[in-house]
Amino acid sequence: MVLLTSEHRLLLKSNYAQHEVYAELLGALGAFMEEKVLPLSQKFDDGSAKMDSTRARLLEQGFCQIGYPKEYGGLGLPFGVYVLAAELAGYADAGMALSVAIHNTAAEGIFQFGSEDQKRKYVSDIISGKKVASFSLTEPTSGSDAKTMATKAKKTPRGYMINGSKAFITNAGEADVYFVFAATEKGPSSFIVESPNPGMSFGEDLPKLGMRGSRTSEVRFVDCEVPADALVGEEGQGFEYAKRMLSGSRIVMGSLCVGVARAAYDKALSYSKQRRAFGSPISDFQLTKEKIADMKTGITAGRLLCMHAARAREGSVEYSSEAAQAKVFATEMAVRVCDMAIQVFGGHGYTTEDVHRHWRDARLLTIGEGTSEVLRLLIASRELARSA
Numbered sequence: 017m018v019l020l021t022s023e024h025r026l027l028l029k030s031n032y033a034q035h036e037v038y039a040e041l042l043g044a045l046g047a048f049m050e051e052k053v054l055p056l057s058q059k060f061d062d063g064s065a066k067m068d069s070t071r072a073r074l075l076e077q078g079f080c081q082i083g084y085p086k087e088y089g090g091l092g093l094p095f096g097v098y099v100l101a102a103e104l105a106g107y108a109d110a111g112m113a114l115s116v117a118i119h120n121t122a123a124e125g126i127f128q129f130g131s132e133d134q135k136r137k138y139v140s141d142i143i144s145g146k147k148v149a150s151f152s153l154t155e156p157t158s159g160s161d162a163k164t165m166a167t168k169a170k171k172t173p174r175g176y177m178i179n180g181s182k183a184f185i186t187n188a189g190e191a192d193v194y195f196v197f198a199a200t201e202k203g204p205s206s207f208i209v210e211s212p213n214p215g216m217s218f219g220e221d222l223p224k225l226g227m228r229g230s231r232t233s234e235v236r237f238v239d240c241e242v243p244a245d246a247l248v249g250e251e252g253q254g255f256e257y258a259k260r261m262l263s264g265s266r267i268v269m270g271s272l273c274v275g276v277a278r279a280a281y282d283k284a285l286s287y288s289k290q291r292r293a294f295g296s297p298i299s300d301f302q303l304t305k306e307k308i309a310d311m312k313t314g315i316t317a318g319r320l321l322c323m324h325a326a327r328a329r330e331g332s333v334e335y336s337s338e339a340a341q342a343k344v345f346a347t348e349m350a351v352r353v354c355d356m357a358i359q360v361f362g363g364h365g366y367t368t369e370d371v372h373r374h375w376r377d378a379r380l381l382t383i384g385e386g387t388s389e390v391l392r393l394l395i396a397s398r399e400l401a402r403s404a
């Protein structure tokens with residue numbers, strides 16, 4: 017069930033005075049996802065349904081509006097509420113959750129670092145789903161080492177001219193607004209590029225192991241002209257903005273993975289009670305019980321770590337280590353849990369798309385938005401600095 021569980025309600029209660037209001041909102045979002053997103057999830061995975069119109073409806077439900085102030089079209093609720101919404105979305109359909117989460121990261125960048133005019137022009141339209149957005153950082157020759165970007169933005173009398181390309185971009189070709197990082201003379205900078213633009217084109221939708229409902233492709237810039245007011249914040253600060261945007265987004269990706277793990281766990285739990293071997297349900301065997309216990313414990317721990325990081329972010333403390341811890345733990349946990357779910361299903365797990373797709377979906381997120389290796393380096397360097 018996508019609907020909010022008693023565990024979510026308890027977590028809300030232990031963190032927020034307004035927990036009943038937040039639970040009501042999340043319950044309604046969960047009900048929408050259960051009715052409109054979950055039944056299509058297998059079809060998004062096998063390509064027999066496109067998610068665009070369902071994504072638009074999810075955005076209309078206020079999914080991305082949760083954390084923004086009312087004056088920019090938001091609901092003015094805490095970040096932790098959005099993080100729990102991401103878990104529900106990850107349960108309903110991971111590809112959809114990835115698409116809307118990255119869409120929201122672009123809105124977050126404009127909200128945090130954009131001018132008042134940019135905020136007024138874009139934030140409300142993006143978070144309400146009137147415009148689809150994309151976050152374009154990775155390049156064919158630099159992912160973890162994103163600061164070494166080859167895409168350049170050269171100053172012109174009218175604004176900037178962008179040349180280069182971005183790789184593996186979620187929502188590429190579907191988005192109306194691209195939050196693009198390109199190097200200027202002062203270093204990495206960030207720009208809002210509106211599509212269509214004659215200087216911008218897109219590659220084919222890449223075939224993927226999982227997250228198949230979401231579109232992933234290259235974004236190419238050839239003499240792509242943008243006005244001077246497309247620059248977000250200050251020239252040379254783009255990489256700092258990217259790091260801050262990714263810190264928040266990593267908590268969301270961790271939570272999305274808690275949802276993916278829970279979807280696989282629920283299926284495995286139910287199957288373990290039905291499938292019989294040696295005269296009993298396989299749930300009677302101690303080694304199955306060990307898997308159930310480990311899956312459930314991992315899911316609970318992942319959710320708590322994501323909420324811990326969300327609370328750190330709400331508290332305006334420096335939270336990049338907490339965010340990275342939440343993402344590393346929750347994404348690796350999800351891969352393990354989905355793997356265990358396949359094991360519980362035996363041969364049916366290996367051959368049933370609706371079981372193994374959860375593992376395929378989860379597998380992305382120990383890579384995207386900071387690999388586990390790079391995030392472990394980040395955690396260690398933050399903790400070493402804190403203890404200095």
Ligand SMILES: Cc1cc2nc3c(=O)[nH]c(=O)nc-3n(C[C@H](O)[C@H](O)[C@H](O)COP(=O)(O)OP(=O)(O)OC[C@H]3O[C@@H](n4cnc5c(N)ncnc54)[C@H](O)[C@@H]3O)c2cc1C
Nearest residue numbers: 151152153154158159160184185186383384385386387389
């Ligand atoms: C489906 C999908 C969607 C994506 N969506 C987006 C998007 O919307 N926007 C966007 O900008 N990007 C997106 N990405 C890109 C993603 O963020 C990158 O793939 C990721 O950051 C890793 O970069 P890379 O693929 O270049 O790997 P590399 O950086 O080349 O890493 C390769 C390997 O080397 C390891 N490695 C690298 N540096 C170190 C180090 N210092 N120490 C130890 N190990 C190291 C890595 O951990 C990894 O195992 C997406 C990717 C995919 C697959």
